Amino acid sequence: MYKVDFKKDHLIGIVYVILFIIYAGILNYFSWADGVVEQLNPIYVISWILLYLPFLYYSFFRKEKDWSISDFGFVINYQVFITVAVYMIFIILNFELFSFKDWQSSGIEIFARTGEEVFFRGYLYVLLLRIFKYTEKPWVWAVLISSLAFAAVHTQTLLPDYGANMFDIFILAIVLALLRKWTESLLPAILIHVTLRTIFEADFFVVILSITWYFIFVLLAYSRK
Numbered sequence: 068m069y070k071v072d073f074k075k076d077h078l079i080g081i082v083y084v085i086l087f088i089i090y091a092g093i094l095n096y097f098s099w100a101d102g103v104v105e106q107l108n109p110i111y112v113i114s115w116i117l118l119y120l121p122f123l124y125y126s127f128f129r130k131e132k133d134w135s136i137s138d139f140g141f142v143i144n145y146q147v148f149i150t151v152a153v154y155m156i157f158i159i160l161n162f163e164l165f166s167f168k169d170w171q172s173s174g175i176e177i178f179a180r181t182g183e184e185v186f187f188r189g190y191l192y193v194l195l196l197r198i199f200k201y202t203e204k205p206w207v208w209a210v211l212i213s214s215l216a217f218a219a220v221h222t223q224t225l226l227p228d229y230g231a232n233m234f235d236i237f238i239l240a241i242v243l244a245l246l247r248k249w250t251e252s253l254l255p256a257i258l259i260h261v262t263l264r265t266i267f268e269a270d271f272f273v274v275i276l277s278i279t280w281y282f283i284f285v286l287l288a289y290s291r292k
């Protein structure tokens with residue numbers, strides 16, 4: 068019995084992921100700045116677009132309909148509502164609400180952080196599930212490898228001024244991937260990701276916009292069924 072399933076699409080996907088990690092890793096190390104991104108930088112824009120390319124291709128342009136928008140984690144179920152309810156209670160009790168910085172920085176954060184989740188816990192996670200589908204627990208491989216990839220791209224953790232190390236990022240990625248596995252949704256990971264990026268910058272508004280952005284994709288997913 069084969070333990071891994073390396074089809075042509077799978078190999079192309081792995082090569083794409085590796086090349087992206089190299090590109091984004093170099094970018095993060097040499098151009099990192101503390102705080103949220105407030106200005107559009109072409110090299111950052113390119114990396115964000117690259118995050119969405121697999122999603123756009125497989126969801127909208129591929130002739131064979133073997134991937135769907137919901138495969139990437141844009142779904143609604145009771146686990147999603149439970150997670151979001153717990154999350155919102157925590158936010159309401161612990162942080163100042165209705166804070167807003169500006170439209171540009173909020174839009175950048177939504178696009179960039181959602182893109183990271185779509186790529187690592189959307190595309191790469193499902194790609195690994197398909198590659199390891201003949202193993203006893205494909206999801207374990209998907210959780211571990213997608214988390215390692217997420218940590219590897221955060222090369223800014225190697226800089227002395229960064230407030231976390233790569234192992235911290237890996238543990239966070241494990242938690243986000245396990246939430247992805249339990250809920251089958253990207254929304255919990257998106258909310259946690261944007262919160263960690265923005266709440267200390269007094270920009271809670273981006274969290275609400277992220278939820279709206281997510282549900283737009285959910286509606287699109289269900290409308291295409």
